[in-house]
Amino acid sequence: MPPAATTTTPTQPPPFSSQPLLRSLAATSTPARLSVLRAVFIVLAVIFAVVGAFGVNQRAKAIRDVRNASAHLLALQDIQVRIVHADAIASSSYLRSGQEDPAQRTAYLDEIAKAGDGLVAVSAAAGAADLEQLSEASRLLGSYVGLVEQARANNRQGFPVGATYQRQANGIVTNSDPETPDIVSSLRQTEASQRSQINRSLATAHRAGVWLHLSGWLLFVSLVVGSWWMWRTFRRIVNVPIAIALLVLFLLLLIGGTKQAGAVSDADSAVGNQLSAADDAAQARAAAFEAQSQEALTLINRGNGAANEANWQLGNDVVTKELDSGIRSDEGVLTDARSAYKSYRIAHSEIRKLDDGGNWDAAVTVSLGAQDASSGVNAVKVFDEFDQAVGQIATTEGTNASVHLGDAVSPMGTLRNVVFVIGLLVGVLAALGCGQRLKEYR
Amino acid sequence: MSRHRPALLSLALGSLVVAACSGAVRLPAAIEGEAPPTTTAVTPAAPTCSPPEAALNPQRSYEPQGPLPSPDKLPTNSTMAEIRIRDKLIVGVSGDTLLFGARNPLKNQIEGFDIDMLKEVAKAIFGPDGESHITYKVITYADRLPNLEAGPDNGGVDIVAHTMTINCNRWLRIAFSSTYFDAGQRVLVKKGSGFESIDELNAGKATVCAPEGSTNIDLLRRNEGNRFGQLVVLAKPDVTDCLVAMQQGEADGATGDDTVLAGLAAQDPNTEVVGDKFTDEPYGLGMAKDKIDFVQFVNGVIAEMRTDGRWSDIYSKWLVGVLSDTVIDPPPAIYGREVPAP
Numbered sequence: 001m002p003p004a005a006t007t008t009t010p011t012q013p014p015p016f017s018s019q020p021l022l023r024s025l026a027a028t029s030t031p032a033r034l035s036v037l038r039a040v041f042i043v044l045a046v047i048f049a050v051v052g053a054f055g056v057n058q059r060a061k062a063i064r065d066v067r068n069a070s071a072h073l074l075a076l077q078d079i080q081v082r083i084v085h086a087d088a089i090a091s092s093s094y095l096r097s098g099q100e101d102p103a104q105r106t107a108y109l110d111e112i113a114k115a116g117d118g119l120v121a122v123s124a125a126a127g128a129a130d131l132e133q134l135s136e137a138s139r140l141l142g143s144y145v146g147l148v149e150q151a152r153a154n155n156r157q158g159f160p161v162g163a164t165y166q167r168q169a170n171g172i173v174t175n176s177d178p179e180t181p182d183i184v185s186s187l188r189q190t191e192a193s194q195r196s197q198i199n200r201s202l203a204t205a206h207r208a209g210v211w212l213h214l215s216g217w218l219l220f221v222s223l224v225v226g227s228w229w230m231w232r233t234f235r236r237i238v239n240v241p242i243a244i245a246l247l248v249l250f251l252l253l254l255i256g257g258t259k260q261a262g263a264v265s266d267a268d269s270a271v272g273n274q275l276s277a278a279d280d281a282a283q284a285r286a287a288a289f290e291a292q293s294q295e296a297l298t299l300i301n302r303g304n305g306a307a308n309e310a311n312w313q314l315g316n317d318v319v320t321k322e323l324d325s326g327i328r329s330d331e332g333v334l335t336d337a338r339s340a341y342k343s344y345r346i347a348h349s350e351i352r353k354l355d356d357g358g359n360w361d362a363a364v365t366v367s368l369g370a371q372d373a374s375s376g377v378n379a380v381k382v383f384d385e386f387d388q389a390v391g392q393i394a395t396t397e398g399t400n401a402s403v404h405l406g407d408a409v410s411p412m413g414t415l416r417n418v419v420f421v422i423g424l425l426v427g428v429l430a431a432l433g434c435g436q437r438l439k440e441y442r
Numbered sequence: 443m444s445r446h447r448p449a450l451l452s453l454a455l456g457s458l459v460v461a462a463c464s465g466a467v468r469l470p471a472a473i474e475g476e477a478p479p480t481t482t483a484v485t486p487a488a489p490t491c492s493p494p495e496a497a498l499n500p501q502r503s504y505e506p507q508g509p510l511p512s513p514d515k516l517p518t519n520s521t522m523a524e525i526r527i528r529d530k531l532i533v534g535v536s537g538d539t540l541l542f543g544a545r546n547p548l549k550n551q552i553e554g555f556d557i558d559m560l561k562e563v564a565k566a567i568f569g570p571d572g573e574s575h576i577t578y579k580v581i582t583y584a585d586r587l588p589n590l591e592a593g594p595d596n597g598g599v600d601i602v603a604h605t606m607t608i609n610c611n612r613w614l615r616i617a618f619s620s621t622y623f624d625a626g627q628r629v630l631v632k633k634g635s636g637f638e639s640i641d642e643l644n645a646g647k648a649t650v651c652a653p654e655g656s657t658n659i660d661l662l663r664r665n666e667g668n669r670f671g672q673l674v675v676l677a678k679p680d681v682t683d684c685l686v687a688m689q690q691g692e693a694d695g696a697t698g699d700d701t702v703l704a705g706l707a708a709q710d711p712n713t714e715v716v717g718d719k720f721t722d723e724p725y726g727l728g729m730a731k732d733k734i735d736f737v738q739f740v741n742g743v744i745a746e747m748r749t750d751g752r753w754s755d756i757y758s759k760w761l762v763g764v765l766s767d768t769v770i771d772p773p774p775a776i777y778g779r780e781v782p783a784p
Contacts, residue, residue, distance in 0.1 A: 158547050159709040160538035164682040188472060199468045272467035283472055302537035302545070302580040314475035321473050357597070358532070358579030361550070 030233060031441045034434050037226050041430035044222050048215040049423025053416045055211025059260060060412030062205035063267045066198050067405035070275050072122060073194040074398045077282035079118040080187045083141065084289040086111035087173045090148045091296035094155055094166050095364050112145060122190075130190045137186040144172045144183065163300050170297055174290060176311075184290075195279075202271060205264045212260060212419065216253045219423075220246065223430060234437055242433035245426040252422050256415055266408035274401035277329040281394035284322035285387060288341070291315030292383060295348060299355060299364055309352065316345065329393045337389035340382045347379035491610035500610045501724050503620040504734055505777035506742035513569040521736035522567050525600060530577045531564050532594045534602040534728075537580035538682060540705030541760045542605050552578050555701075556603035558756045559622060559727065559744075563601065566743045583656075590616045590730050601740070602728035605701055607657075617733065618726030619740045620775040622753070626719025627658055628700040632688065632712060637695060639717030640670070648694035649674040651684035658698050661721065685710060699723050704764045715765070724773065734781055741775065748772045 028036075089108040093100050119141065123134045147169035154162030174184040223246050230239060294312040298305030323338050347366065350373040354363035365371040369380025516523045525531050535556060536543035542554040564572030579599055581589055586606055592598030605625070608618045629650070631637045636646075643650055652659035654677040662670045676693050678684050684696035685706045696703065703715045727744075729737050747753040753772040762769055 154709065155547060157709075160540055160544050161682045161685050161706070161709045163538060164680065164686045168686065191472065195469050195471065202467060268467040271469055276469060279469065280473075287475065310477050313477040317475035317477065318473050321475075326473060358577060358599075360537075360578070360580055 031438055034230075034438050037229070038431050038434035038438075040222060041219075041226065041434065042427045044215075044219045045423055045427025045430060048219045048426070049420045051215040052212040052423055053420040055208050055215075056256075056260060056412055056416040056419055058208035058211065059205050059264060060409050060416065062201045062208055063263060063405060063409040063412070065201035066205065066267055066271065067402065067409065068125075069194045069197040069201060070271070070401055070405060072125065073191055073198065073275075074278060074282070074394075074401075075118060075122050076187055076191045076194065077279070077286065077394075079115050079122065079137075080184060080191075081282060081286045081289065082111040082115040082118065083144075083173060083183055083187075084286050084293065086115065087144075087170060088289045088293040088296070090151075091166060091170065091293045091300065092368060094151060094162070094300055095296055095368060100152075100156075112141070116141060126190070127193075130193055133186040133190045136181055137183050137190075140172050140181060140183045140186065144169050147172065166300055167297065170293060173293075184286075198271060198275075202264075202267060205267055209257075209260055209264065213253065213257060216249065216257075219426065220249050220253065223249070223426075226430075226434075230433075230437060234440075239433040239436065241429040241436065245429035245433070248422055248429070249426050252419065256419060259411060259415055263408045263412055266404055270401045270404035270408065273328065274397045274404060277327055278394050278398035278401055280322050280326040281329065281390045281397065284319045284327065284337075285390045285394060287315040287318035287322070288383070288386065288390070291319065291348075295351065295367060299351075299360065299367060302360060305355075312348070316348075327390075327393060329397055333389050333392055337386050337393070340386035340389060343377045343382040344379060344386060346375050347373045347377045347382065350374060351379065488611060489614040491614065496610050498610070499776060500608050500613060500618075501621050501726075501776045502779040503618055503726070503741055503775070503777055504738045504779050504781060506738050506745060507735075510566060510739070510742040510746060513565075513567055513572075516567065517735070520739070521600075521733045522739050526567055528594075530575050531560075531567060531572075531601070532577045532579060532599045533560050534579050534581045534586060534589045534599040534604060535560070536604050538680075539605055539702055540708055541764065542701055542705065543603065544705070552580070555623070555756055555760045556605065558759070559747075560601065560603045562747055562752060563727070563740055563743050566739070586728060587612065587615050590728050593730055600729070600736070604728075605699060605725055606728050607699075607723040608726040612728075615731060616728050617731050617737045618728060619737060620744055620777065621724040621726055621773040622744050623701065623725040624773045625699045625701045625723040625725055627661065627697060627721040627723065628703055628715050628719055629695050629697050629717050630685070630688070630703040630706055630713050630715055631695040633714050635694065637716065640697065640720055641717075643695050644670055644672045646694075647672045647674065649676050649692070651676040651678055651687045651693040651696040652698060653678060653681045653684065656681075656698070657721075662697065681706065685713070688713065700765060701725075701761075704761065708764055741777070745775055748775070 086108050089104050089111070093104050093108065096104075116138070119134060119138045123131060123138070126134055147165050151162045151165035151169060154160075154165060171180070172182055175182045223242060227239060227242050227246070230242075231237060291312045291314075294308045294315060298308040298312065301308060319341060323334070323341060327334060327337075351363045351367050354360075354366065362371070366373050366379055369378050372378045511517065513526070516526055535552060536554075537545050537552060539554065539556075543552060543556045544554055545551070546553050560576060561573040564576050566572070568575045579589070581599075581602070581604065583604070586602050586604050589598040590602055594600050606612075606618075607625075608621060612618070629637070629640050629643060631643070637643050637648065640650075650662065650673050652662060652675065659675065659677055662673060662675050665671055676684075676687060678687055681696070681698050681702055684693060684698070687693040688696060689710065696706065698706075700715055700719060707713050707715050727740055729740065744753075747756075754769045757772075758769050
């Protein structure tokens with residue numbers, strides 16, 4: 001004989017909303033309402049398990065995308081730096097003519113080889129839009145190498161036409177004509193696409209957090225409202241399984257939510273600090289090599305180098321902006337970079353003064369570092385010091401960004417599984433809680 | 443329970459808001475460089491000769507005043523004496539015109555016909571070691587006249603030897619020596635191309651390259667008498683770009699002064715200078731307009747070079763086998779320009 005009818009005195013259920021469905025539900029018997037409530041709990045719990053796990057997974061995937069795009073961006077910048085460095089070496093070597101430094105030649109070949117390998121590697125992981133730009137960069141790199149060799153061959157025979165080939169080669173690396181393709185523009189377009197990808201993925205990671213909270217708090221509120229109704233109906237303060245479900249769910253939303261928010265916060269920090277510093281340092285380095293190349297070309301194009309000096313100013317402007325306010329990194333290394341670059345700028349001013357004053361030979365000697373500037377600065381030495389400092393920032397911060405993004409994503413797999421299992425567990429506990437009351441009617 | 447509902451709802455809503463609305467960090471776009479603003483000086487229009495002036499022979503220069511003085515007996519207070527006291531002759535030259543003024547990377551020296559002319563002027567002022575007193579300033583075509591107008595005390599030069607054609611309009615700004623070389627516009631073609639002149643290139647509708655802004659490309663574009671109407675004219679920044687355009691198959695030929703084309707042909711044995719001159723380009727050494735004593739002195743140096751064989755030696759050193767098979771006669775001196783009243 002079912003005890004429910006005699007041992008409980010269900011009170012008049014509170015007036016529900018005027019919705020027809022709820023009115024019809026209010027008109028049904030208490031066991032039927034309990035069965036509906038149990039079904040609602042189970043459905044919401046399954047939704048939470050699936051949607052919550054999906055949300056965590058989405059956030060993890062988005063952070064992984066940030067990490068991949070960051071690695072891609074840093075790889076592209078490495079290629080860009082290698083190519084402009086190679087061009088700076090080739091331009092300086094041209095000034096040395098027959099007295100080409102074998103170590104410089106080796107460094108040039110090494111940079112070109114590594115840039116070529118890098119292009120192959122990044123192309124393998126590139127999307128269709130980026131692939132077009134990377135193919136263009138590869139094609140142009142081949143042309144560049146050919147022109148440098150022609151410049152070198154002519155220069156070694158004492159033919160001034162070599163300077164024209166060197167100028168053409170530099171125009172393939174970078175030029176200001178939007179109609180004429182160049183390697184740096186192709187790479188920068190691909191880099192811009194990676195920056196967009198990083199920003200999109202980071203925004204996705206932020207948005208993905210809503211699924212866990214939306215489905216979790218909906219389930220939590222449903223359990224609270226259901227418990228309140230059961231308390232009103234059966235006058236029992238505690239339904240143990242549902243209370244455990246509420247506690248577990250609350251802890252999951254609190255701890256899991258915090259963990260999830262921490263992951264995206266770590267990703268924000270990695271992008272906003274380490275990756276940004278590596279990005280800025282790489283830009284400064286590439287711009288500095290472009291400037292160094294233009295300094296040599298100004299001297300190569302004796303008397304006709306005004307356009308090259310204007311390009312030097314462009315590169316110098318980027319480096320100055322980055323050093324003054326762009327790069328945020330270890331202050332000690334940054335101070336070294338600023339100090340070295342300031343010295344290089346002084347040496348460059350003297351080189352220009354010597355050349356403009358008709359003392360071309362002395363300008364070349366100072367530019368090649370064979371002789372110190374009158375200020376006592378060795379142009380090549382201080383430039384190398386600047387490059388080492390900025391290169392150190394780029395490498396260190398790039399590695400840190402990758403490590404931090406990896407750390408951010410690593411707990412997310414476990415969290416996804418926990419959300420799924422606990423979602424189902426809450427469903428089971430809620431069903432058990434409702435079942436206990438239903439048993440009282442049997 | 444109802445007491446806790448607002449708190450729970452607040453917590454839930456707060457979590458949702460934090461989860462959905464917290465702004466992501468953004469990686470900024472790459473920094474673009476900006477060149478400092480440049481002030482463009484307003485260049486006054488170049489003066490032009492009146493029709494009566496233009497009708498006169500522009501090659502007329504100032505006649506030397508008697509025999510050339512020895513270096514240690516230069517007239518007191520003359521421009522030459524000032525240069526000797528200064529201990530250096532500042533010259534404006536080309537750095538990339540092979541055979542006339544180009545850096546030899548193996549010797550790390552500027553050399554060529556124009557440079558040797560300047561060395562003779564320096565010897566006349568300083569003696570046998572004159573060339574060690576020369577300070578070279580490599581300048582562009584466009585900087586030739588401004589450097590003479592500025593003068594050596596203002597960053598300019600004493601004298602320019604830079605394949606510079608004597609013409610009436612330039613005489614209004616600077617002074618020229620007597621003609622030291624008779625150049626003319628010709629064409630450079632690939633050996634075995636079958637083209638032997640500018641007219642054959644025109645008939646073959648060939649692509650001919652010339653430096654943008656040069657008198658050479660102006661001539662093709664003016665197309666007087668429709669002589670060049672069939673040519674495809676390719677403009678390049680510099681004449682050496684035209685040689686590269688030919689080597690890369692972009693042009694069938696290049697046009698310019700035969701002196702300059704000879705320098706290009708010397709850099710590529712697969713090319714040759716062909717056809718007759720279709721313009722006259724008499725070269726003179728440029729000096730400041732008011733340094734007439736210096737012009738007369740330099741004309742005396744060139745006059746001696748014409749007769750004592752030094753001009754022929756220089757021609758033989760640089761141009762025999764390139765512009766001609768044997769040494770040619772130097773261009774005759776033309777004087778008769780009146781010295782302006784002080």
